[in-house]
Amino acid sequence: MTPTDELLFRLADDEYVIAERYTEWQIYAPTIESDLALANIAQDEFGHARLWYDLLEERGYEEKNLLWERAPEDFRHSTLCELAFEEGDWADPVVRSYLYDTAERLRLEALVDSSEPAIASRVGKVLSEEGYHREHAQSWLERLSEGESRERVQAALDRLFPHALSLFEPGENEREIVSEGLRTESLFDLREEWFEITIPYLESLGLSVPEPEEVERPEVRGRDGSHTADWFDLHESFTSTYHELGFDQPTRLRGEGA
């Protein structure tokens, strides 16, 4: 895989898989308003995934091999995106979205001046939708961190933080991605910046953040194709209709790409 393709798969798979998870909250979120807001965020992330998958198609991949017929171990998303939610645990999507969207902004900002013009030209569109995602997550976090719900937020943070570190797990081509200027910052530097933003913020809410160097990391890292069991279940469920109906080609929405 070329460095550009690796970079694109990381971007597209993260967005696609986290959106796939968010949609599970539809009709189950605490109120109709929070339901709509999260569904809207999921739609944004699907739109971003589409943007990056389209670019991969321009580079020679076929849609069915990008999603529906791609083996689950070929997906390159962070394990943070794939974890199943515990029933009714609203703190989880709130914490997950905060950790993810903060990293997402840093990553996108490091792509604004990408040496690959097709990437650089798409970043603006994506970034403009990310502001709402962070504001949404932070508004919830600030409210849930008061009173008895703080314990739930803390539990979600303890569970998700080790997986969030895999957002910054380098892939095979990390060195080339940086040296060729595809991304203008290394994952190591992005991770440092992410710590500088997320740790003080979460602590200001009275939460305790696990010490990054002392965190017990899951063996699976996502970026190398190793994933939690949750991912294999999710993959099975989102591809099952495609296989059941025996499509030769993925169906397309009317007007899509027109």
Added chain:
Amino acid sequence: MIWEVFRQAKPGKYHTHCGNVHAPDREMAKLFAQIQHGRRMQTNSLWVVPQEEVSEVDSDEATFGGSTDKAYRWAMTYNRVDASFAAEVEQSEDEQREAAKAREEL
């Protein structure tokens, strides 16, 4: 808590009531209103107002417009008068038309 939502489609237009959102406070009301009322319709600005801050007077307690014939209020008689008899009237009407057009273009 219920917040009434008012949407303005374009700058310069009125904010018109478009529905409401449930939210615990002002900030969350603004966040939710963006999605619920500003996502699919053309929107330039939204107002959120606590429902209890809205005061109402309805037709049970007031006689809107009074109860006697006030057809003169419509002043239809003065519509489409040929203003060419007075240059200043014609000029003023031109100015008003220009101003109305400028407002439309905003």
